[in-house]
Amino acid sequence: MIHFTAARLRALVLVLSASAALLVSPTAASATAHTPGSSHASHEAHGSHAASAHGHRDDRAFSLLQMNVCSSGYAGCYARTEYPKVLDEVVERVQAHRVDAVTLNEACSADVAEIAARTGYRYRFATVIYRGAPLDCKTPTGRGVFGNAVLTKDAIRAGEDAAYSAFSGVEERRWLCVTTARRVNVCTSHLSTDGEAADSTNSVQCSELSAVLAARGRQTIFAGDVNRHASCAPEGMWTLTDDAATQSPGIQHVYGNLASPEVTVEPATYTDHDAVLVRARLRH
The missing domain is CATH 3.60.10.10 (Endonuclease/exonuclease/phosphatase)
Incomplete structure (x- = not known):
C-alpha cells in the first residue's frame, strides 16, 4: 500500500488539475464559441446597435x-x-x-x-x-x-x-x-x-x-x-x-x-x- 505525505498529496492534486485543464480547456473554448445561445445573443446586441444607428435622426x-x-x-x-x-x-x-x-x-x-x-x-x-x-x-x-x-x-x-x-x-x-x-x-x-x-x-x-x-x-x-x-x-x-x-x-x-x-x-x-x-x- 502506497502512503503519501500531505505535501506529496497536494503536489499530486496540482499536477492532475493542470493535466485536466490542458485536456478540457480547448474543448470547452470550442463549445463556447459555437454555442447557439451565445452566438444569437451576440447577433441581437449587434442588431440592436445597428437599429439605433439607423433610427437616429440625421440632423442635417x-x-x-x-x-x-x-x-x-x-x-x-x-x-x-x-x-x-x-x-x-x-x-x-x-x-x-x-x-x-x-x-x-x-x-x-x-x-x-x-x-x-x-x-x-x-x-x-x-x-x-x-x-x-x-x-x-x-x-x-x-x-x-x-x-x-x-x-x-x-x-x-x-x-x-x-x-x-x-x-x-x-x-x-x-x-x-x-x-x-x-x-x-x-x-x-x-x-x-x-x-x-x-x-x-x-x-x-x-x-x-x-x-x-x-x-x-x-x-x-x-x-x-x-x-x-x-x-x-x-x-x-x-x-x-x-x-x-x-x-x-x-x-x-x-x-x-x-x-x-x-x-x-x-x-x-x-x-x-x-x-x-x-x-x-x-x-x-
Missing part, C-alpha cells in the same frame, strides 16, 4: 412634401377628392416619407388640424379672403375656412403671413412662412392664375414673393403652386419644379438655399396636382 437631412389638395368644395377639381380620401392620401404620404415639413395649398383649416392631429405635426394656417371675407369650405361643411398651411415635425418658433399688394378676381393671395426649432424657414404660397406677362398680377406677386424669401436668409425652403413656369426664386436660391408631373406640370415650384436638393414627383389620386417631394441637406 431635411425633407418636404408639397401638395395642392383642391379641397374648398367650390373648384372644378373637387369631384375627384372623394372626401375624406384626399385627407387620407396626405396623411399616408406624410407617414410614408416621414418628411420634416408639409406645405398645402387650397386647404381647409379644420382639415389641416385633422392632418396635424393624425400625424403629430405642428402647423400654421393662413386664411385666404374671398369676396372680402373668409371662405367657408363646403361639401361637406364644417371643415373650416379656405387657405394655405405649413406643417412641421419640429416645433414652430414663429410664423408670419401677409397678402400680396395685388390680386386678380375675387380671391386674395397670401404667403405664409414659419421658423422651426431647427431654425429652418418653411414658406408656401398660391399665386394668381392670370398668366406670366410682365404686368400681370401673378408677376407682381412673384416679385413680392422673391423679396419675402430673400429676407428670410439662410436655411429657407419654399414650396407652393405658383401658377407659372418661370421661377420666382431670389438670387442665391435654387429652383425645382414638378415638370415630371402628369397633372398640370411645371407650376408647383420649390425654392431654397439648402444643400444637395433632389426632387421626386409622385402621382396623386384625389387632387388635380401631383405631389412633390424634396430632400436636401441643411447648411451648418
Whole structure:
C-alpha cells in the first residue's frame, strides 16, 4: 500500500488539475464559441446597435412634401377628392416619407388640424379672403375656412403671413412662412392664375414673393403652386419644379438655399396636382 505525505498529496492534486485543464480547456473554448445561445445573443446586441444607428435622426437631412389638395368644395377639381380620401392620401404620404415639413395649398383649416392631429405635426394656417371675407369650405361643411398651411415635425418658433399688394378676381393671395426649432424657414404660397406677362398680377406677386424669401436668409425652403413656369426664386436660391408631373406640370415650384436638393414627383389620386417631394441637406 502506497502512503503519501500531505505535501506529496497536494503536489499530486496540482499536477492532475493542470493535466485536466490542458485536456478540457480547448474543448470547452470550442463549445463556447459555437454555442447557439451565445452566438444569437451576440447577433441581437449587434442588431440592436445597428437599429439605433439607423433610427437616429440625421440632423442635417431635411425633407418636404408639397401638395395642392383642391379641397374648398367650390373648384372644378373637387369631384375627384372623394372626401375624406384626399385627407387620407396626405396623411399616408406624410407617414410614408416621414418628411420634416408639409406645405398645402387650397386647404381647409379644420382639415389641416385633422392632418396635424393624425400625424403629430405642428402647423400654421393662413386664411385666404374671398369676396372680402373668409371662405367657408363646403361639401361637406364644417371643415373650416379656405387657405394655405405649413406643417412641421419640429416645433414652430414663429410664423408670419401677409397678402400680396395685388390680386386678380375675387380671391386674395397670401404667403405664409414659419421658423422651426431647427431654425429652418418653411414658406408656401398660391399665386394668381392670370398668366406670366410682365404686368400681370401673378408677376407682381412673384416679385413680392422673391423679396419675402430673400429676407428670410439662410436655411429657407419654399414650396407652393405658383401658377407659372418661370421661377420666382431670389438670387442665391435654387429652383425645382414638378415638370415630371402628369397633372398640370411645371407650376408647383420649390425654392431654397439648402444643400444637395433632389426632387421626386409622385402621382396623386384625389387632387388635380401631383405631389412633390424634396430632400436636401441643411447648411451648418
